[in-house]
Amino acid sequence: MQSLQEKASEWSGVNPNDAFAIDETNLYRKLGLQTFINLSTNFYNRVYDDEEEWFRSIFANSKKEDAIQNQYEFFVQRMGGPPLYSQRRGHPALIARHRPFPVTRQAAERWLHHMQQALESTTDIDSDSKIKLLNFFRHTAFFLVAGDELKNQKQSIACKHAASKPAAV
Amino acid sequence: MQSLQEKASEWSGVNPNDAFAIDETNLYRKLGLQTFINLSTNFYNRVYDDEEEWFRSIFANSKKEDAIQNQYEFFVQRMGGPPLYSQRRGHPALIARHRPFPVTRQAAERWLHHMQQALESTTDIDSDSKIKLLNFFRHTAFFLVAGDELKNQKQSIACKHAASKPAAV
Numbered sequence: 001m002q003s004l005q006e007k008a009s010e011w012s013g014v015n016p017n018d019a020f021a022i023d024e025t026n027l028y029r030k031l032g033l034q035t036f037i038n039l040s041t042n043f044y045n046r047v048y049d050d051e052e053e054w055f056r057s058i059f060a061n062s063k064k065e066d067a068i069q070n071q072y073e074f075f076v077q078r079m080g081g082p083p084l085y086s087q088r089r090g091h092p093a094l095i096a097r098h099r100p101f102p103v104t105r106q107a108a109e110r111w112l113h114h115m116q117q118a119l120e121s122t123t124d125i126d127s128d129s130k131i132k133l134l135n136f137f138r139h140t141a142f143f144l145v146a147g148d149e150l151k152n153q154k155q156s157i158a159c160k161h162a163a164s165k166p167a168a169v
Numbered sequence: 170m171q172s173l174q175e176k177a178s179e180w181s182g183v184n185p186n187d188a189f190a191i192d193e194t195n196l197y198r199k200l201g202l203q204t205f206i207n208l209s210t211n212f213y214n215r216v217y218d219d220e221e222e223w224f225r226s227i228f229a230n231s232k233k234e235d236a237i238q239n240q241y242e243f244f245v246q247r248m249g250g251p252p253l254y255s256q257r258r259g260h261p262a263l264i265a266r267h268r269p270f271p272v273t274r275q276a277a278e279r280w281l282h283h284m285q286q287a288l289e290s291t292t293d294i295d296s297d298s299k300i301k302l303l304n305f306f307r308h309t310a311f312f313l314v315a316g317d318e319l320k321n322q323k324q325s326i327a328c329k330h331a332a333s334k335p336a337a338v
Contacts (some may be wrong), residue, residue, distance in 0.1 A: 005259035016256055023252045083192045087185055090174035090312050096264035096319060143259050150265060 008143035011105065019139030022132045028081030033072075035124050036079070040072040043118035047111075055110045058101055094140070095147030103148040108141035177312035180274065188308030191301045197250030202241075204293050205248070209241040212287035216280075224279045227270055263309070264316030272317040277310035 002010070009015050028036070044067050050056040059067060073084040074092055085092060101107075115137050119130050171179070178184050197205070213236050219225040228236060242253040243261055254261060270276075284306050288299050 003258065004262070004265075005257070008259055016259070020252055020255050023255075083189055086189050086192075088174070089172065090177055090185070091263050091309065092260070093173070093262065093264040093312075093316060094260050095262040096173075096316055099319060140260065143262075147262060147265055150268060 004143055004146045007146035008139050011145060012138045012142035014135045014139040014142075016139070018135045020136070022079060022136045024132075026080035027129055027132065028076055028079040031079075031125060031129060033076060033081065035122065036072040036075045036081075037068075039118055039122045039125070040068045040075065042122050043071070043115055044068050046114040046117060050110070050114070052110060055107060058107065061100075095144060095150065098144050098147065099151065103141075103144045105142070105145055108145050112138055112141055173312055173315045176315035177308050180314060181307045181311035183304045183308040185308070187304045189305070191248060191305045193301075195249035196298055196301065197245055197248040200248075200294060200298060202245060202250065204291065205241040205244045205250075206237075208287055208291045208294070209237045209244065211291050212240070212284055213237050215283040215286060219279070219283070221279060224276060227276065230269075264313060264319065267313050267316065268320065272310075272313045274311075274314055277314050281307055281310055 005016060008019075012019075044059075044064050047059060047067075048056065048064050070085070070089070073088065077083045077085045078092070112134075116134065119125060119133060125133070174185060177188075181188075213228075213233050216228060216236075217225065217233050239254070239258070242257065246252045246254045247261070281303075285303065288294060288302060294302070
């Protein structure tokens with residue numbers, strides 16, 4: 001059975017080395033806190049204004065300012081900065097925290113569309129960092145699509161209509 | 170509704186500041202790769218030899234050497250070292266990857282019992298690092314107990330016998 005990482009790589013077209021090239025340099029130190037705040041603000045302004053209602057509605061139960069803070073605190077922590085996210089909310093636990101949302105391939109592509117636009121229109125992000133971030137985001141988005149499938153496996157188990165083989169994670 | 174972090178703090182008795190004091194210094198640089206390999210080897214030797222069959226059996230479908238590698242690679246990455254875990258397996262996604270296992274409070278306490286013994290019998294871990302690691306482990310263990318409860322919430326939703334309110338994560 002394919003692992004989460006294998007699925008993420010195949011579906012995103014980004015191999016793990018490129019996805020985690022974000023760790024070659026400390027991008028937090030290179031770009032700074034304000035750049036990540038700007039990026040997440042820019043991103044969620046686009047998401048909450050999305051003309052595609054099906055995508056915009058995924059976020060309807062979250063306050064925009066909370067979404068922005070959760071995202072930039074995670075980015076800062078993951079990119080080598082202070083662990084702002086964990087101090088406030090605990091482990092990122094990315095798949096579990098996305099459980100309430102339908103993370104389909106279509107949603108991943110729409111998320112990436114807005115993030116690419118946000119990256120392009122946020123100043124002070126050099127092109128090398130931009131490529132690294134995009135590869136990380138693309139791989140992660142499809143990692144979460146793979147994680148979303150675990151919900152369906154569990155449904156079968158929960159309802160006892162299928163074999164209760166544990167998910168290979 | 171209590172967040173994962175709030176549940177983890179209440180049940181473990183460790184507040185987030187103490188849990189994430191591991192980030193005050195780079196423990197990977199302080200302790201080194203070999204110490205983490207030794208710690209995980211020591212830990213899993215105890216687990217796979219546990220006289221408590223109910224706990225030992227949780228690990229029956231995993232190879233000991235895989236369990237050791239997964240654990241020390243995660244520790245190294247989380248404690249400020251190279252991202253060994255993500256390069257090989259993707260995001261830690263701690264809650265999702267513990268889905269196949271029954272992470273009860275009793276299991277958390279047994280895990281911590283073995284880890285405390287392992288910490289005490291692994292050389293080259295100074296007492297300050299030991300306290301930081303134990304606080305992190307204790308908080309994380311109960312964070313995963315809180316995460317384990319999400320499975321039950323989902324069961325209700327999956328079987329359509331209960332309200333389909335998304336989990337507050």
